[in-house]
Amino acid sequence: MSLYSAPDAHHAPDADVHHDIDAHHDVEYLPSLNPAPSYWPVLLTATMTLIPAGIVLYLWGGDSLRLLAWGLLGLGSLTSLVPVMGWCHSVIVDKWAGHFGEAAQGRDLVLGTKLFFLSEIAIFGSIFAYFFATLRHIHLDAGKFWPLDGSPAHWHVGLPAIGLGILLTSSVTCEVAHKMLLKGNKSACKDWMLVTIVLGLIFLAIQGYEWGVFVERGFTVESNVFGTVFYVLTGFHGFHVMTGLIMLLLVYGRLEIGHFSKRRHFSMQAASWYWHLVDVVWVFVFVFVYALYDAY
Amino acid sequence: MSLLETPPSSGSKATRPAPQFPESPHKAIRLPGGLLGILGSTDHKVLGMLYLALALAGAVFGGAFAGAIRAQLSSFDNEVLSPEFYNSMVTMHASVMIFVVIIPALAGFGNYLVPIMIGARDMAFPRLNAFSFWLLIPAGGLMAASFFVQGGTAGAGWTAYPPLSLKEYSGGPGVDMWILAVHLAGLSSITGGINFIVTIMNMRAPGMGLMKMPLFVWTWLVNAWLILIGTPVLSGAVTMVLMDRGFGTGFFKPALGGDPVLYQHLFWFYSHPAVYIMVLPAFGLISHALAAFSRKRIFGYTGMVWAVCAIGLLGFMVWGHHMFTAGISAELRLWFSFMTMVIAVPTGVKIWSWLATVWGGTIRFTTSMKFALGFISLFVIGGISGVWLANVPIDVQVHDSYFVVAHFHYVLVGGSVMGLFAGTYLYFPKMSGRFLDERIGNAVFWLFTIGMNTTFLPMHLVGVQGMARRIWQYREEFEAINRVISFGYLLMAAAGALFIYSIISSLLKPRTCGRDPWGINDVQNSLIWSIPSPPPPYNFDTIPVLKGSSTTGG
Numbered sequence: 001m002s003l004y005s006a007p008d009a010h011h012a013p014d015a016d017v018h019h020d021i022d023a024h025h026d027v028e029y030l031p032s033l034n035p036a037p038s039y040w041p042v043l044l045t046a047t048m049t050l051i052p053a054g055i056v057l058y059l060w061g062g063d064s065l066r067l068l069a070w071g072l073l074g075l076g077s078l079t080s081l082v083p084v085m086g087w088c089h090s091v092i093v094d095k096w097a098g099h100f101g102e103a104a105q106g107r108d109l110v111l112g113t114k115l116f117f118l119s120e121i122a123i124f125g126s127i128f129a130y131f132f133a134t135l136r137h138i139h140l141d142a143g144k145f146w147p148l149d150g151s152p153a154h155w156h157v158g159l160p161a162i163g164l165g166i167l168l169t170s171s172v173t174c175e176v177a178h179k180m181l182l183k184g185n186k187s188a189c190k191d192w193m194l195v196t197i198v199l200g201l202i203f204l205a206i207q208g209y210e211w212g213v214f215v216e217r218g219f220t221v222e223s224n225v226f227g228t229v230f231y232v233l234t235g236f237h238g239f240h241v242m243t244g245l246i247m248l249l250l251v252y253g254r255l256e257i258g259h260f261s262k263r264r265h266f267s268m269q270a271a272s273w274y275w276h277l278v279d280v281v282w283v284f285v286f287v288f289v290y291a292l293y294d295a296y
Numbered sequence: 297m298s299l300l301e302t303p304p305s306s307g308s309k310a311t312r313p314a315p316q317f318p319e320s321p322h323k324a325i326r327l328p329g330g331l332l333g334i335l336g337s338t339d340h341k342v343l344g345m346l347y348l349a350l351a352l353a354g355a356v357f358g359g360a361f362a363g364a365i366r367a368q369l370s371s372f373d374n375e376v377l378s379p380e381f382y383n384s385m386v387t388m389h390a391s392v393m394i395f396v397v398i399i400p401a402l403a404g405f406g407n408y409l410v411p412i413m414i415g416a417r418d419m420a421f422p423r424l425n426a427f428s429f430w431l432l433i434p435a436g437g438l439m440a441a442s443f444f445v446q447g448g449t450a451g452a453g454w455t456a457y458p459p460l461s462l463k464e465y466s467g468g469p470g471v472d473m474w475i476l477a478v479h480l481a482g483l484s485s486i487t488g489g490i491n492f493i494v495t496i497m498n499m500r501a502p503g504m505g506l507m508k509m510p511l512f513v514w515t516w517l518v519n520a521w522l523i524l525i526g527t528p529v530l531s532g533a534v535t536m537v538l539m540d541r542g543f544g545t546g547f548f549k550p551a552l553g554g555d556p557v558l559y560q561h562l563f564w565f566y567s568h569p570a571v572y573i574m575v576l577p578a579f580g581l582i583s584h585a586l587a588a589f590s591r592k593r594i595f596g597y598t599g600m601v602w603a604v605c606a607i608g609l610l611g612f613m614v615w616g617h618h619m620f621t622a623g624i625s626a627e628l629r630l631w632f633s634f635m636t637m638v639i640a641v642p643t644g645v646k647i648w649s650w651l652a653t654v655w656g657g658t659i660r661f662t663t664s665m666k667f668a669l670g671f672i673s674l675f676v677i678g679g680i681s682g683v684w685l686a687n688v689p690i691d692v693q694v695h696d697s698y699f700v701v702a703h704f705h706y707v708l709v710g711g712s713v714m715g716l717f718a719g720t721y722l723y724f725p726k727m728s729g730r731f732l733d734e735r736i737g738n739a740v741f742w743l744f745t746i747g748m749n750t751t752f753l754p755m756h757l758v759g760v761q762g763m764a765r766r767i768w769q770y771r772e773e774f775e776a777i778n779r780v781i782s783f784g785y786l787l788m789a790a791a792g793a794l795f796i797y798s799i800i801s802s803l804l805k806p807r808t809c810g811r812d813p814w815g816i817n818d819v820q821n822s823l824i825w826s827i828p829s830p831p832p833p834y835n836f837d838t839i840p841v842l843k844g845s846s847t848t849g850g
């Protein structure tokens with residue numbers, strides 16, 4: 001007696017089965033489908049490999065090979081865009097051609113995206129864990145928290161607070177854009193998306209300005225461990241802001257082409273989730289690195 | 297033709313029409329055969345076999361590195377290897393065996409078996425799946441290339457503790473290349489983990505509730521969560537080392553206020569769960585092998601599931617037991633010591649359930665069964681020395697000695713590798729349509745098991761007497777035992793060679809296996825044994841519908 005039956009089979013009562021689940025009515029089942037074979041993934045790993053090669057060359061090639069190292073880094077980043085675009089293109093084509101159970105692919109992408117965010121939280125978590133543990137051991141060793149020698153004596157939180165305000169506002173405008181799309185007002189959606197992108201750029205400019213001021217005053221990653229964790233945390237966050245901006249730009253481009261509809265706009269949804277995540281991380285950075293600096 | 301066994305019709309009520317797989321638009325698309333076809337393949341079965349082939353190739357290299365270590369240690373004042381090269385061998389043996397052999401091999405079984413076991417046609421993101429696999433090639437390539445750079449390959453141990461891994465003590469690009477290789481392997485793990493979770497949560501056949509999944513699928517679900525939460529932290533930790541080395545940061549430099557011990561915390565937050573990442577799917581394979589060759593269903597399914605979940609959860613709370621001598625506080629030592637011992641409880645649940653699975657069964661001593669039983673015996677030895685090491689006083693005494701080496705090799709070789717052997721002998725007929733030769737298998741098993749014990753059992757002895765690990769020479773009185781250990785290595789190497797020969801010779805023979813090569817599906821009712829060997833493209837013609845409330849047998 002098989003536990004599995006072909007869908008059209010009549011099946012006999014089964015002694016050790018307590019009740020039959022008429023599965024395809026009780027359980028919502030959305031079948032997924034294999035996409036076509038694709039060369040994009042293997043191509044992406046090949047182009048990506050240029051980046052670590054460039055890093056090794058940058059660190060060890062000396063001045064004579066510095067140019068080649070930058071070349072490899074640039075080439076790796078730029079050529080990686082080709083398979084990334086190709087890959088995204090085939091996902092979109094599969095979706096549009098109706099090759100998938102639309103709901104099934106949406107469902108898989110939603111869960112996959114959330115899990116990806118979880119891994120992002122874990123990696124930010126590792127830096128924050130380092131930050132808090134360092135705070136504690138410096139307190140134990142020196143009887144005080146920051147500032148160590150070489151750090152700013154105290155912090156003007158004005159500029160980063162403006163940055164926080166801008167980033168929070170951009171989260172709101174991103175949501176407004178989404179609402180506009182749901183209402184069917186595509187041109188308003190595009191406008192609000194553009195506002196979001198501009199706000200993101202302003203935030204990056206503020207961060208860049210702040211870095212410039214600090215470096216000018218001689219506060220760098222090499223000053224002390226606070227400099228290290230400050231620049232790495234804000235830099236890693238800035239990198240995520242940049243990634244988010246690229247996503248939003250792609251979304252804007254696709255809005256321009258008219259890809260999204262009320263019901264079908266997963267990429268926009270995912271990009272806005274990512275944007276919110278980057279935002280929330282900045283709230284933590286602002287509170288624990290900037291705002292509490294004088295209190296430590 | 298239906299791919300599933302149709303039970304005899306006896307005129308009971310007809311089922312309503314079931315959902316169908318959507319017609320594939322791509323069935324007509326055929327990739328070129330050979331290498332070009334493999335490069336573009338997104339088929340979970342092809343990728344699963346690629347993972348396994350990569351792992352086998354990696355094992356040859358990792359085994360050769362172990363051979364170099366044993367050659368150096370075969371006499372006390374040997375100078376076959378330079379001290380630096382010996383350090384490199386120790387580092388690369390561990391790195392290759394972990395990142396290129398055991399983790400990919402288990403991912404290979406997972407890729408191949410999980411979609412079939414849950415009644416799906418592929419993973420949720422087949423292209424991402426291909427990406428995960430191909431990332432391992434540059435990762436292994438970077439490790440291989442680092443042999444040819446100035447200063448040689450990384451020699452700071454696979455743990456890469458600063459300050460040893462910082463520039464002062466590890467000049468040359470070796471460690472940087474190692475770190476970048478770990479990044480690539482980590483990205484591969486994370487994308488793979490996401491893929492497994494989405495596949496298992498979303499793509500189970502109708503009627504297959506979570507508590508009806510085969511145990512191997514459960515172990516991979518928990519495994520994927522460990523990977524997803526742990527691996528990014530490892531990436532973060534090694535990135536900090538990379539920046540300390542090349543970009544002047546002070547994460548682990550006491551002169552700038554940094555603390556090297558924090559690296560150990562971050563590193564073991566991943567690397568202790570990594571121990572379970574390397575053994576949980578092997579647990580799953582063992583469960584299936586034991587049930588199959590006892591002609592029974594798995595005993596204590598529910599308890600096994602909760603035990604796996606408990607091991608996964610507790611695995612994140614015990615990392616400090618690697619750091620008892622690193623200067624952590626007494627309270628932390630107490631906590632980590634206690635939690636480590638607690639892990640023995642769910643592990644014990646599993647061991648007893650395995651024994652109860654065998655109990656009263658119709659036992660067939662196939663090679664797979666022998667490896668499964670060998671797994672239980674040897675894993676228990678490794679587990680018990682693990683409980684010893686959880687005691688702070690004992691750990692402080694034998695820390696960084698060969699006792700620790702013996703312990704984790706009993707867990708990884710006696711556990712993961714034995715599990716992989718058992719899984720290979722069990723599922724090779726399903727994957728290839730051919731049996732592996734049982735007589736050669738018998739020889740592989742005995743050679744490997746005797747060799748494994750000859751190698752690692754005496755290490756306990758020299759360990760408690762104070763022979764330090766990772767040191768290229770040692771005191772003269774340990775020489776006799778080290779000769780025995782090096783001889784044991786030769787036995788394991790012979791077993792490995794015989795195993796590879798066995799696989800190649802089987803692959804050259806014609807296909808002979810039916811759907812159920814071991815004749816167990818009348819007891820187990822598994823999806824995996826109800827489709828042809830090897831499974832056709834897309835695995836299933838129609839969506840399999842799970843009937844009834846009992847769990848899957850094997």
